[in-house]
Amino acid sequence: MPAPVNPFKKALCEGQDLLIGLWVALANSHAAEIVAGAGFDWILLDGEHGPNDIPLLAQQLAAVARHPAHPIVRLPMGETWLIKQALDIGAQTLLIPMVETGEQAAQIASACRYPPEGNRGMGASLGRASDFGRIKDYAETANREICLVAQIESRLGVDNADAILATPGIDAILIGPADLAADMGYPGTSSHPEVKAVVEALIARIRAAGKPAGIMTTDPDMLAVAKSAGIRFAGIGSDVGLLMSGAAALAKASRQAS
Numbered sequence: 478m479p480a481p482v483n484p485f486k487k488a489l490c491e492g493q494d495l496l497i498g499l500w501v502a503l504a505n506s507h508a509a510e511i512v513a514g515a516g517f518d519w520i521l522l523d524g525e526h527g528p529n530d531i532p533l534l535a536q537q538l539a540a541v542a543r544h545p546a547h548p549i550v551r552l553p554m555g556e557t558w559l560i561k562q563a564l565d566i567g568a569q570t571l572l573i574p575m576v577e578t579g580e581q582a583a584q585i586a587s588a589c590r591y592p593p594e595g596n597r598g599m600g601a602s603l604g605r606a607s608d609f610g611r612i613k614d615y616a617e618t619a620n621r622e623i624c625l626v627a628q629i630e631s632r633l634g635v636d637n638a639d640a641i642l643a644t645p646g647i648d649a650i651l652i653g654p655a656d657l658a659a660d661m662g663y664p665g666t667s668s669h670p671e672v673k674a675v676v677e678a679l680i681a682r683i684r685a686a687g688k689p690a691g692i693m694t695t696d697p698d699m700l701a702v703a704k705s706a707g708i709r710f711a712g713i714g715s716d717v718g719l720l721m722s723g724a725a726a727l728a729k730a731s732r733q734a735s
């Protein structure tokens with residue numbers, strides 16, 4: 478029995494639709510399960526800015542498994558040991574932040590694949606990835622179902638985008654406008670015209686390299702720019718944002734009603 482098919486990777490490679498996702502940063506399996514059934518194509522379990530660790534991420538992966546929303550796991554950084562642990566708990570799609578060079582792209586790509594394609598350590602028979610050893614052909618078939626998304630979110634990353642895109646094993650690029658804006662001198666202003674121009678040009682380069690481009694943005698104007706430039710996946714909000722805005726609106730409405 479082979480490793481399970483990665484539906485997100487399949488949809489990116491074979492489909493044309495825009496895949497909509499939600500950032501999930503509450504680091505809670507109940508919250509993840511609630512939004513996984515809401516109708517998103519994917520959810521991003523955020524181990525970079527959410528208070529997540531490997532055990533919490535494993536709980537969330539298990540909690541959302543019965544829903545169609547594909548869980549993408551973002552790690553704090555592209556450390557080889559952390560990539561190994563994330564894959565062994567069953568993450569099939571990883572988002573690695575702040576990828577800035579071709580060398581870094583090669584390192585994270587190698588960490589995601591078993592030899593001879595890479596240097597991922599053998600141990601999935603102990604982990605959820607192989608259903609704890611029940612998927613007998615996991616080691617032979619896992620590589621093709623891993624989807625590695627590199628995040629480009631700095632001027633250096635943009636400058637080196639061609640080298641990152643040319644790296645075998647980098648399956649897609651997600652643009653991070655918030656960090657990109659900060660690096661460009663516009664912290665907190667990810668919808669700055671100069672940022673939008675860089676994002677638009679970067680999407681064109683990603684597409685020209687034959688790879689899918691994605692973005693995370695809650696700014697409608699930035700999303701419109703990205704859509705017109707041809708992105709294939711977009712994170713358009715977060716569980717934290719939904720909870721904050723919903724709670725505040727209810728509190729305000731209840732005061733007005735009383």
Ligand SMILES: O=C(O)C(=O)C[C@H](O)[C@@H](O)CO
Binds near residue numbers: 500630655656657715
């Ligand atoms: O730089 C960015 O933009 C991102 O990486 C997304 C941020 O982490 C944050 O906007 C997620 O809500």
